[in-house]
Amino acid sequence: MTNPLSQQELVQIAIRSVPEVWRTQLKKELQFSPELILPLPSPHLATVAWTGSNASGKMVLTISSAGARLVAQALLGTSGNCITEDTDLKDVVGELCNMLAGRVSTELRDRGFTGTLHPPVLCRTSTTVSANPPSPTLCLTHWTCGDYSFTFSIDIHPKAS
Amino acid sequence: MNQKILSIDDSKTIRLLLARMFRPFQVELREAGNGEEGLAQAKEVRPDLIILDYNMPVMDGVTMLQHLRHDPQLKSIPVIMLTAESNPKVISTVARLGVRDYVVKPFQEQALITKVSKVIPLHPQGTVSSNLPS
Numbered sequence: 001m002t003n004p005l006s007q008q009e010l011v012q013i014a015i016r017s018v019p020e021v022w023r024t025q026l027k028k029e030l031q032f033s034p035e036l037i038l039p040l041p042s043p044h045l046a047t048v049a050w051t052g053s054n055a056s057g058k059m060v061l062t063i064s065s066a067g068a069r070l071v072a073q074a075l076l077g078t079s080g081n082c083i084t085e086d087t088d089l090k091d092v093v094g095e096l097c098n099m100l101a102g103r104v105s106t107e108l109r110d111r112g113f114t115g116t117l118h119p120p121v122l123c124r125t126s127t128t129v130s131a132n133p134p135s136p137t138l139c140l141t142h143w144t145c146g147d148y149s150f151t152f153s154i155d156i157h158p159k160a161s
Numbered sequence: 162m163n164q165k166i167l168s169i170d171d172s173k174t175i176r177l178l179l180a181r182m183f184r185p186f187q188v189e190l191r192e193a194g195n196g197e198e199g200l201a202q203a204k205e206v207r208p209d210l211i212i213l214d215y216n217m218p219v220m221d222g223v224t225m226l227q228h229l230r231h232d233p234q235l236k237s238i239p240v241i242m243l244t245a246e247s248n249p250k251v252i253s254t255v256a257r258l259g260v261r262d263y264v265v266k267p268f269q270e271q272a273l274i275t276k277v278s279k280v281i282p283l284h285p286q287g288t289v290s291s292n293l294p295s
Binding site: 020021024025072075076077078082083088091092094095098099101102103105106109114115116117118119 | 171172173174175177178181216217218244245246247248249251265266267268269
């Protein structure tokens with residue numbers, strides 16, 4: 001079975017979707033980096049699964065704690081000061097991943113892949129995100145916004161029959 | 162008298178965001194983290210408007226909306242959906258359940274305020290609001 005979308009198509013979807021979410025919700029501009037500029041030690045990681053009739057997959061946002069705090073401040077203004085606990089930072093990252101996944105889901109629907117989103121799954125990871133893993137169905141993009149970097153990946157593959 | 166808005170979203174981030182957005186207005190904002198809590202709050206508070214997420218644990222937004230519409234005391238409360246889900250099936254289901262508007266995340270804050278103001282009057286803080294004819 002062939003992949004529903006090529007890696008290049010997924011990269012283009014990410015390049016359209018990620019800056020739009022930052023611009024709309026955070027009023028911030030992003031820079032796309034072909035390769036990760038800085039490693040992200042022990043980052044927050046949010047995963048949103050997507051299930052369609054003929055394909056399924058997931059979107060993953062990975063960002064440092066410092067980056068998540070800056071995102072919270074941009075999103076919530078002074079209310080961002082309420083975001084102090086690790087669980088609250090996870091929630092910020094999860095909601096942002098949810099918005100990114102929603103934007104990507106709209107792009108997938110425009111290409112004939114209608115699906116539904118699942119609630120974000122949140123965790124901290126000890127791994128350092130540093131390289132694009134070799135997978136034909138996965139696109140990993142790296143981004144910089146002022147003082148922080150993050151990664152966003154889209155992995156869409158055909159459903160096993 | 163303050164308008165009462167009930168925000169039902171499992172994300173504290175969204176609930177804080179809405180609290181910040183409606184702070185300049187004479188609005189009493191109540192919160193719930195899922196549909197079940199939202200129903201209980203709706204019975205207690207009788208809000209003027211509910212802003213409802215779709216994807217939530219325990220009870221999702223569509224199920225909550227179905228319960229709401231079957232309750233004679235609550236069925237007329239206007240609801241605006243605020244969700245990342247843009248699946249046409251979900252949109253047509255909630256449209257049949259009579260939601261007043263459907264806002265997809267990410268969203269322009271001013272656009273949501275405008276949509277809310279079409280459902281309930283939003284008076285800036287510090288102004289005198291009255292329902293009496295002038």
